[in-house]
Amino acid sequence: MTDRSTTEQSAYLGQDEAARLKTILEGTRAGTWEWNVQTGETVFNERWAQIIGYTLEELQPISIETWLKFAHPDDLAESEQRLQAHFRGETDYYECEARMRHRNGHWVWVRDYGRLVSRTPEGDPEWVSGTHIDISAARQYQQQLEAVQAEQLETIERLEKMAATIPGVIYQFEMQPDGFMSFPYASAGIERIYGVSPEQVRKDASLIFDKIHPDDLQHVRDTIEASRASGGDWNCEYRVVVDGHVRWVFGQARPEFRDSGSILWHGAILDISAQKELEEKLRQIAITDELTGAANRRQFMELLSREYQRYRRNGPSYAVILFDFDWFKQVNDRFGHNAGDMVLRETTHLVQDSLRASDTFARIGGEEFAILLPDSDQDSAHHLAERLRQTLSEHSFEGPEQCIRGSITCGIAVSCPQDGNAKEIMLRADTALYAGKAAGRNRVMVYDRNLAPARRHAGD
Numbered sequence: 403m404t405d406r407s408t409t410e411q412s413a414y415l416g417q418d419e420a421a422r423l424k425t426i427l428e429g430t431r432a433g434t435w436e437w438n439v440q441t442g443e444t445v446f447n448e449r450w451a452q453i454i455g456y457t458l459e460e461l462q463p464i465s466i467e468t469w470l471k472f473a474h475p476d477d478l479a480e481s482e483q484r485l486q487a488h489f490r491g492e493t494d495y496y497e498c499e500a501r502m503r504h505r506n507g508h509w510v511w512v513r514d515y516g517r518l519v520s521r522t523p524e525g526d527p528e529w530v531s532g533t534h535i536d537i538s539a540a541r542q543y544q545q546q547l548e549a550v551q552a553e554q555l556e557t558i559e560r561l562e563k564m565a566a567t568i569p570g571v572i573y574q575f576e577m578q579p580d581g582f583m584s585f586p587y588a589s590a591g592i593e594r595i596y597g598v599s600p601e602q603v604r605k606d607a608s609l610i611f612d613k614i615h616p617d618d619l620q621h622v623r624d625t626i627e628a629s630r631a632s633g634g635d636w637n638c639e640y641r642v643v644v645d646g647h648v649r650w651v652f653g654q655a656r657p658e659f660r661d662s663g664s665i666l667w668h669g670a671i672l673d674i675s676a677q678k679e680l681e682e683k684l685r686q687i688a689i690t691d692e693l694t695g696a697a698n699r700r701q702f703m704e705l706l707s708r709e710y711q712r713y714r715r716n717g718p719s720y721a722v723i724l725f726d727f728d729w730f731k732q733v734n735d736r737f738g739h740n741a742g743d744m745v746l747r748e749t750t751h752l753v754q755d756s757l758r759a760s761d762t763f764a765r766i767g768g769e770e771f772a773i774l775l776p777d778s779d780q781d782s783a784h785h786l787a788e789r790l791r792q793t794l795s796e797h798s799f800e801g802p803e804q805c806i807r808g809s810i811t812c813g814i815a816v817s818c819p820q821d822g823n824a825k826e827i828m829l830r831a832d833t834a835l836y837a838g839k840a841a842g843r844n845r846v847m848v849y850d851r852n853l854a855p856a857r858r859h860a861g862d
């Protein structure tokens with residue numbers, strides 16, 4: 403401490419208490435007022451006048467009317483009410499916020515504190531004293547803050563409304579360094595997708611993971627881990643099961659690596675069940691024969707190709723049965739095309755009833771069918787073909803007017819290590835079928851290298 407400040411300190415402490423209190427008050431920049439309720443006598447300090455842009459001198463003569471003249475009329479009623487409550491002893495202090503007209507015409511907000519300091523011998527309020535503190539800057543700041551908050555609220559409401567229109571959920575998903583996961587934000591749509599509320603998962607994401615289809619859970623975890631490790635977007639299609647109801651969803655999110663060490667993904671999960679359903683319908687249409695509902699040639703060749711690849715990788719042998727209606731042209735000619743269609747449809751049902759789930763049955767041409775028998779040899783294929791031939795030759799196809807009887811000829815071929823592609827087995831089965839037709843029809847013929855080559859190229 404310097405000599406000078408020591409001297410100042412001694413001078414300050416040397417003052418009497420009233421003078422020191424005055425110094426303290428001046429330091430707070432508070433306007434002071436004292437008012438005799440009974441006589442109307444009023445005393446303000448210089449600061450009181452300064453707050454509204456005047457000197458005390460300019461406001462003379464001072465009375466309670468001075469306050470009433472400068473205070474905002476709308477605030478006076480409230481002020482009066484609080485003052486009376488204090489006089490009645492209901493409050494320890496009188497406290498009020500009010501506007502006062504500044505010399506320049508604008509309003510200044512003051513916080514008005516006061517206290518009754520004496521009563522008349524009859525007990526009526528006498529002297530009241532208090533302070534005015536200029537809170538305009540704080541009020542302005544408060545108003546700006548409220549405006550910003552209102553704007554933020556409006557933005558959130560707007561986003562919530564937009565979020566409600568999408569078939570899914572907008573969210574933030576957070577992973578802590580210790581692996582703990584939560585959804586700090588999730589739009590209301592999370593209820594529709596996962597059957598849980600945003601509040602339920604705000605602190606803990608495990609409820610969501612419980613709803614992911616068990617077959618897809620690892621995939622979801624792996625893709626999240628890949629996004630965490632690479633910093634790339636998370637993209638994932640998976641199933642969600644809520645109350646036994648399966649729903650397909652597509653999730654996409656971008657990770658943000660935070661200073662705290664946690665990762666915050668911002669993204670959306672959309673319900674794509676309808677799209678998946680449509681995709682599945684289109685896929686079914688693309689692989690199904692329209693007339694019979696059996697697989698079509700494209701699907702048959704696709705599955706045959708997979709079986710061939712499996713066989714090449716030391717998989718089990720497989721067999722193909724091709725069969726063709728005998729004299730089908732005559733069926734059409736005698737009974738009409740619709741009756742011919744009915745025979746093809748009914749044949750499909752009869753054959754499908756005789757197959758294993760792993761077998762594939764397809765209509766690969768007009769009245770030509772093919773059966774792919776995985777994990778089968780020549781004997782089992784022959785046995786099945788013979789059974790089908792017999793079933794169909796004994797069957798009466800009930801037409802609108804008369805019963806139709808018919809027969810089929812089958813050609814059989816089995817997988818062969820020398821096959822260079824999936825089509826070769828089809829050529830051999832076709833050669834066997836052609837030989838069966840040539841030998842009189844209504845029979846099963848197994849491929850033999852001594853048979854005459856096929857009349858056409860099955861599988862092309």
Ligand SMILES: Nc1nc2c(ncn2[C@@H]2O[C@H](COP(=O)(O)OP(=O)(O)OP(=O)(O)O)[C@@H](O)[C@H]2O)c(=O)[nH]1
Pocket residue numbers: 693726727728729730731732734738739740741742743746767768769839843
């Ligand atoms: N009703 C119906 N007939 C079809 C369909 N596709 C092909 N056909 C008929 O099947 C017949 C096949 O005749 P062909 O190839 O001469 O054979 P086929 O009369 O069965 O004689 P083989 O096979 O030699 O015993 C033709 O009359 C075709 O019009 C179909 O989708 N519906």
